[in-house]
Amino acid sequence: MRQYVLQRFRSYSVKTPGQHNDPTFADRLNSKYAEARQAVGLLRRANEGERRPLLRVLFMAYGRTGKRRHELMLPLLSKAGQEELQGLVRTERDGTGRGPASGVGLEDPPPRNPTAEGVNRGQWAPYAPGLTPQMRALLQSQIRNPPPNLTRPTLRRLQPRIEELNSWRQPMPRSRVKNQTKKWYADLLGKVHPPLPTDEWNRLRGLVTGAVPAGMVHRRKPLAKPGPNALELLVKFGKPNIGAAPGNRDAHRITPRFMRRMWAQVFSQCPLMEWDAERQEWKVTWGQHALYGLGRERKRKHSVERAESRGDDDDPLLGALWLSGGTTDETEQMDDFDQSDFWD
Structure with missing residues (x-):
């Protein structure tokens, strides 16, 4: 987490030649400062023992969410799929498989762009990258054994379902088929639990x-601050106000x-993928x-x-x-x- 924060601040601390005349750079920098303050607050609440912030930090640490999830997914994708994933990551910022080689995908591209019927049969390679054997095995296992949907929506099917006819009862235009296929592929990657x-x-x-x-680290005690004791506060304010009491009421003692x-x-939510040499499958x-x-x-x-x-x-x-x-x-x-x- 420390290296990630340092890397992000260093990348935005110095303007590149293309950012000197960018009028939106200041607003973007302010938004990044706000994100940094939110991240600090998240870590502080997690260290205090709040359950949800602590779970969020653990999800990021073990690649269930965040940047590390994308890094764990890269070995499961073909070269075209890795480029597609990098494009999805850039879009989000702006608004280990072992065994045989992955290959470029299972589907060979047809001679021309397929229709919606062809995409529904599995011929989506011209519009979206094909699925590697590792990715297909993982997705099929995830459909048969859905993990708890704490971070990802439940994956119910592998094949796309695109309307074959438009509102005029005519074949769906290939441009719309292409856009819907790309949207389906992005949604599919968003539901993957990488191993x-x-x-x-x-x-x-x-x-x-x-x-x-x-190997839990002992908590550092904050410096003691002089202040009135409980009896003085009771005499000054009368009936104690539990809501105004110091400390975090949602915190749990970390044991x-x-x-x-x-x-x-x-x-x-964490799978493990191993190559079964006897059955020749994942x-x-x-x-x-x-x-x-x-x-x-x-x-x-x-x-x-x-x-x-x-x-x-x-x-x-x-x-x-x-x-x-x-x-x-x-x-x-x-x-x-x-x-x-x-x-x-």
Whole structure:
């Protein structure tokens, strides 16, 4: 975050030759100062323990939003797709796959620009870049296993749906087909959850489960400021005003348990892509499924411990019930997966 702030300020601190006569440069600089003040306020509230600002910072740090998300998406795109993504990033500013090579896309461009019917069948290459095998595998997995929509809208389909006829019941003009296809491609990229590198994904998983120490930095205490004590304020103002009390009422004390919950919400949206050499295909593992598997494993261990404490080892039927995650009492049936299984 510090390097990002320094880079942005250095890029705008010195005017380029083309900006000397730009009348909008001052207004743009003021808007950037306002954005910087908002970012400082966001970091301050996150350090105080506010849940939403802290989640926003974690989403940016792990590439769920912001600039790093675009960086994680670049290996999934073809060369034309990378140029398209860079153009989308510039537009927003202005108003790791492994295995075989990505290739330029799956669809070969037809001899002429296709109609809306051809685009709906998958022949959109002349209007928008094709999908690489990595991107297609990720999108198909995301459709089958939708992650929590905390940062991205839910992806429901892969193919575009463009009206084939206009209001006059005539074939849609190719110029409109081109514009609608570009809009569909931009919306598609906006819904992608890019995968994390393997080392970072495993470390985040360890932070969620507590296997990796968080290494939290001790908070620095602010300098004490002389002022009236509580009794003097009560005598001066009468009944205490809770709303005017100092401090942040929305702040949460940052503890290891609280941070594991925050990391779990981020981890549930982080996929991991690995090349399966045996099946010759991409394997996608989502964080929410990893958490679900860990929760079931922990419940199974607790069930075995409870079975041993009750002395059910001699009864094969009861032992099988405990190992399968069931009980003989309907009131003790296991609930669905809950993130609270990780917190002691």
